[in-house]
Amino acid sequence: MIPYNRINHVMARRAREVPLHPIKHKARQHWRRWLNRRIARTDSRRLDRKTIFILPTGAGAVFALLLLVMLITGINYQNSLIYLLTFLLGALFVAAMHQTHNNLSGLELAFLKPGDGFAGDPIPFRVRLQADHEAPAIVLFSGQTPGLTLSVPREELTDGTLLVTSRERGYLLPERVRVETRFPFGLLKAWSWLRPATPAVVFPRPLTPPHPAEGVSAADASEGTRPGQGQDQVELRPWREGDISARVDWKRFSRNGDMVVADWQGEQGSPRWLDYDGFPGIDQELRLSYLTALVLERDRAGDIFGLRLPGAVIAPDQGAGHRQQCLRALGTWGRTPPDEEPPHGC
Structure with a gap:
């Protein structure tokens, strides 16, 4: 039976591979190239008139059509x-156009810190806005996620969290984040884009393995040769970078300054390893999902554990920092960080 999350992964991949009509695909390529030349990837930028677009909304188009009908009626009947009413409403429309455009002009946006999360969940991106004028009703959104609406006071910093939908593990870098406003009357909409440069990390979706991992870790295999309960210390060796602080012999360090590491036979037991090779014959993504669930389980239990992946080993440790390091390693394993697109890329 194929797991549910595997089916979602395959369907999402096939949906992205659906070919577009040649003309539509070519037009989209030209549009992206033109837009990417005007808006480079950066985590902060200031909006100016060269990168702000403005068009009437549906209500604005109806309003303009109504003005045209009123003008023709006035000409017909003199x-x-x-x-007077037509020109007053026309002046109101022009004033609204300037106000809507100026609401974005001069606005400074910055992505402070990309968040992280599990595949399929919205990933938070922390953003900060600032303007030298009051900028109400600013909306930021990316893709199909609900937009973030902020009102920016004059010369004050305003922070918010933008949620971006994730589909699979790895690095998540939104192609574009749209910044839009329809203030004051909703007759026109002005918008621009920000293309962030720092990606977020998406962890594999945790999935409890149906059976324990095969094989025995080095720490488990040596249990039969360990000293009895009355012996506290198995061996001493010099400290190496990556050793956990809980295994340092601090008493000896305080006496003579020697930094040595002891393998303890205490209540916590020896560190256990979570090994990628412990699930042979299973799909790569499923292995990572299994390991993610085991990392969360060991962390909740307060165990000391290490993680072995092909080409990457994380030394045994415990705590929130260690859990985050293991999850990031699982999320980015086999993935290449996204680089800035070339000038003529699409």
């Missing part, structure tokens, strides 16, 4: 009152 009615001064209709002329």
Whole structure:
């Protein structure tokens, strides 16, 4: 039976591989190239008139059509009152256009810190906005996620969290984040984009393995040769970078300054290893999902554990920092960090 998350992964991949119509695909390539030349990847930028676009909304188009009908009616009947009302509403439309455009002009946006999370969950991106004027009703969104609406006071910092949908593990870098406003009347919308440069990390979706991992770790295999309960110390060796602080003989260090590491036979027991090769014959992504679930389980239990992946080994340790390091290693294993697109890329 194929796991549910595996089915979602395959369906999402096939959906992305659906070919577009040649003309539509070529037009989209030209649009992306033109846009990427104007808006480079950066975690912060200041919006200016060269990168702000403005068009009427649906209500704005109806309003403009109504003005045209009123103008034709005024010309037909030579009615001064209709002329006056048409020109007043037209002036209101022009003033709204300037106000909507100026609401974005001069706005400074910055991505402070990308978050992390599990595949399929919204990933938080921390953003900060600042303007030299009051900028109400600023909306940021990426893809199909709900937008983030912020009102920026004059010359004050405003922070918010933008959620970006994730589909699979690895690095998550939104292609574009849209910044939009329809203030004050909703007749026009002005927008621009920000293309962040720092990716977030998406962890594999945790999945409890149906059976324990095969093989025995080096620490488990040596249990039969360990000293009895009355002996506290198995061996002493010089400290090496990556050793956990809980295994340092601090008493000896305080006496003579020697930094040595002891293998303890205490209540916590020896560190256990989570090994990629412990699930032979299983799909790569499933192995990573199994290991993710085991990392979370060992962390909740407060155990000391290490992680072995092909080409990467994380020394045994415990705590929130160690858990985060293991999850990031599982999420980015086999993935290449996204680089900035070339000038003529699409």
